[in-house]
Amino acid sequence: MNPFESFRLMSPFGMRIDPINKVPKFHRGVDLVTTPSSGPLYAFVAGEVIHAKEGVKGSGFGGYGFVVAIKDDKGYLHCYAHLSKAMVQVADKVLRGDKVGLQGSTGISTGAHLHYEIRKACSPSFGFTSTEIGVVEPTKYLQDYYAKEGLARVEIKDANAIIEKYLKPAWGTAKTREEKKEIGRLADELRVASGQERQNV
Ligand SMILES: [Zn+2]
Known part of the structure; x- marks a missing residue:
């Protein structure tokens, strides 16, 4: 299974001749390229947005243009670079498949594409290492x-039982909008894990 099936692979991971400086570089x-050139890009995995703006020099995202960076549940950082526009904000919780931004060519780039990078850490400097x-x-x-996620799937009846028995009553007694929003998010995580549509967008 190829997670990048819907894209044209412009340049793979690993050693290559750098397209800008023409020297071997990791x-x-x-x-990845999608069409049209400012087409929507979707999260490959769920997580929390920790960066959603133009990367500045020295931050770990210098030259990356507009970057959305999402920390997954294992602490890895998924970086979507060279975007023309970010469509999420810092602290947003996104699910796999949520729209995160539009493809672009911001930063050091030779044309519209998505540079997608997964870092092992989120700090310091958003986990940047030069090697x-x-x-x-x-x-x-x-x-x-995705293979592990598949094993963690929930039965529809179990997911709905948890929602009905615990989350709906909790939503009814929640005092703040934030609490209600968080309960709604949890209910949707259960719905998605059991193959159902989300209800809170
Ligand atoms: Zn790249």
Whole structure:
């Protein structure tokens, strides 16, 4: 199963001739192209947004243009770089398949594409390392991630029983909008895990 099936793979992970400087350089992610050039991009895995703006020099995202970075439940950081626009904000919780931004060519880039990179850490400097030690090969990471996610699936009747018995009463007595929002999010996590549609968008 290829997690990047809907994209054209422009440049793989690993050693390559750098397209800008024409010297051998380690490519820390994959370069993927979708059409049209400012087409929507969706989260490959769920997580919390910890960066959603133009990367500044020295931050760990210098030259990456507009970057959305999402921390997954294992503490790995998924970086979506060179976007023309970010469509999430810091602290947002996203699910797999949520729209995170629009493809672009911001930062050091030779044309519209998505540079997708998975870092092993989120700090300091958003887990940036100049060598390959700080990143993982994205295709294998996603395949392993999805395989484990598959095992963690929930039966529809169990998911709905938890929602009816615990989450709906909790939602009814929640005092703040934040609490209600969080309960709604948990209910949707259960719905998605059991193959159902989300109800709170
Ligand atoms: Zn790249």
